[in-house]
Amino acid sequence: MTTLRRYLPILDWGRTYDKNAFSNDMIAAVIVTIMLIPQSLAYALLAGLPPEAGIYASIAPIILYAIFGTSRALAVGPVAVVSLLTASAIGQVAEQGTAGYAVAALTLAFLSGGFLLLLGVFRLGFLANFLSHPVIAGFITASGILIATSQLKHVLGVSADGHTLPQMLASIGSQLDQINWITVGIGITATVFLFWVRKNLKPLLKRTGLSPLMSDILTKAGPVAAVVATTVAVWALDLSNKGVKIVGDVPQSLPPLTMPSMSPDLISTLLVPAILISIIGFVESISVAQTLAAKRRQRIDPDQELIGLGAANLGAAFTGGFPVTGGFSRSVVNFDAGAETPAAGAYTAMGLAIAALFLTPLVYFLPTATLAATIIVAVLSLVDLSILKKTWGYSKADFAAVAATILLTLVLGVEVGVASGVIISLFLHLYHTSRPHVAEVGLVPGTQHFRNILRHDVKTDSTLVTLRVDQSLFFVNARFLEDLIQNRVTDGCDIKNVVLMFSAVNEVDYSALESLEAINLRLKDLGVGLHLSEVKGPVMDRLKRSHFLDELNGRVFLSQFEAWRNLTNSRNIENAAE
Incomplete structure (x- = not known):
């Protein structure tokens, strides 16, 4: 009825x-x-x-x-x-x-x-x-x-x-x-x-x-x-x-x-x-x-x-x-x-x-x-x-x-x-989705929160780049992230680690997975570690079904603050706690 x-x-x-x-x-x-x-x-x-x-x-x-x-x-x-x-x-x-x-x-x-x-x-x-x-x-x-x-x-x-x-x-x-x-x-x-x-x-x-x-x-x-x-x-x-x-x-x-x-x-x-x-x-x-x-x-x-x-x-x-x-x-x-x-x-x-x-x-x-x-x-x-x-x-x-x-x-x-x-x-839909908003973030002093370095007075480390991805990754926009990281991390720079903050990523399709694998290989060749933070459960479940996590030359952190503590030097940690 x-x-x-x-x-x-x-x-x-x-x-x-x-x-x-x-x-x-x-x-x-x-x-x-x-x-x-x-x-x-x-x-x-x-x-x-x-x-x-x-x-x-x-x-x-x-x-x-x-x-x-x-x-x-x-x-x-x-x-x-x-x-x-x-x-x-x-x-x-x-x-x-x-x-x-x-x-x-x-x-x-x-x-x-x-x-x-x-x-x-x-x-x-x-x-x-x-x-x-x-x-x-x-x-x-x-x-x-x-x-x-x-x-x-x-x-x-x-x-x-x-x-x-x-x-x-x-x-x-x-x-x-x-x-x-x-x-x-x-x-x-x-x-x-x-x-x-x-x-x-x-x-x-x-x-x-x-x-x-x-x-x-x-x-x-x-x-x-x-x-x-x-x-x-x-x-x-x-x-x-x-x-x-x-x-x-x-x-x-x-x-x-x-x-x-x-x-x-x-x-x-x-x-x-x-x-x-x-x-x-x-x-x-x-x-x-x-x-x-x-x-x-x-x-x-x-x-x-x-x-x-x-x-x-x-x-x-x-x-x-x-x-x-x-x-x-x-x-x-x-x-x-x-x-x-x-x-x-x-x-x-x-x-x-x-x-x-x-x-x-x-x-x-x-x-x-x-x-x-x-x-x-x-x-x-x-x-x-x-x-x-x-x-x-x-x-x-x-x-x-x-x-x-x-x-x-x-x-x-x-x-x-x-x-x-x-x-x-x-x-318009394809244009906007093909260019996802990706912000480089830093630590807000006295907190465990991270915000856009262009909008807020935050702490950064010259050896660490954290990119917050604000959209799901799929075939339309995967290459955009790949190009962005390639332009940001160049030969001879001081960067030792890159963290992709996935708090807003709800899905990663196979095309995006291949882009992440390409990013991982390029950074590995440059001696730069690739890390993930705040990955949602469904996304992590899908990544576990691939070889990406086994080949990742970095770590997966539960929170971005944990990544910051582990990847920056002790001086920055002390300053962040003030």
Whole structure:
């Protein structure tokens, strides 16, 4: 039963579900549903799909995540960055507006879901840790700029294309003589209104005496108000016949049963983009889920989250959707609205199903400029150029990684950007681990403690060098230590003994063992003793299984102070004791 509850968290929280939780979940569901209707339509537009695909992608996936996910507040569905990645990936294999384009979107969701599911089943969630957070922040910032730029064509009422910032700006620039000024008026008005709602409406409503809950609901309904007002304006003034582009017919139906393509050519083309979408989606989702869970002292299982998100994407693939993940803004709204369990997501799905059945005719005259404004306002909150300043002041290597990710994403596109982000993250990891921190230490007077000679006033001996190795030794960094000792101990120097202080070394792999053997032979040829101190039990057990300790031309000391007493002259010992 425990194993079943692990894979079906609903069996865990469902046992304690009560009327109070139902009430809180329903209130949260109403707020999120109001927010999600225009968002779903907008993100489908961003992905290059019919507007109903956004609603379809927000029904079955939410229900499946509620069954398999572990977060009590995560709201799953279409998100801006994943929608942009979807458009970029399937735009290379099919033309927008064709049946092949929709099938490619289903296939992408299927591949993404399958990949996430496999990672979860084999408990490989730790792989996401290899993506550095500054690099991810840089990628999301660049994506936000690209998304906002891509929506300018809808605000201006022109036909433009391109997947990179230079392409988009050049395409929009070439179409400036075709701007529809009525569309511009609608787009700018909606954008300004939505920015005002986000920053000023809630405090204003509270000052009028409305309860915090009602103020929150009305604030989240801001996009709905923009949708209603602009739709009515287009209908009443017959603006669709004056060049204003509208959503048009949206089918009145529940999500259909769909099948992704099993074409080997299509799958091979979309496999890498699907993996990249999965990684970015999972990192964004798990970051939000863990942040919100920490506020309520709840626990998130990353491996089970992979299964939950995998099931959600498979659900999207078979119900007319496209890749989904946990969204930051709607998850925060869900949390703030009081959602206590994943059931809030299931109730949201029910609300969206009702909207799909009965409300879609009402959006016939909805201008695409309004949906574009919704996207622009949502994604500009993702843009955080301050990450450049922060990383510059803290780590030049991280700054270079963030700057490169942003630049490559803007200039070469999101797929190159996310791929470069993964590569740069791995490169940073390998770079840092290949250069372990090794400090030469000396004795702190009057104590038995040893500290870095460059940072502290410590006692040293010209005949003794003690190097504290602050990282495990393995194939990536073993040669670094070998070179360091070779440069430190040269022919004709006064050094008679070298001690490697292993207090921070948790593992020595075979490549590192060979380096230690090489160090031992070189020092032996120079007449210098090689010693170890403070070696941890598991490391010592492994060293004992080799011939290294038998061939060591020095000793293994229990403590560094013991090594100091045995390897320095009596004058230093007396001074150290003072």
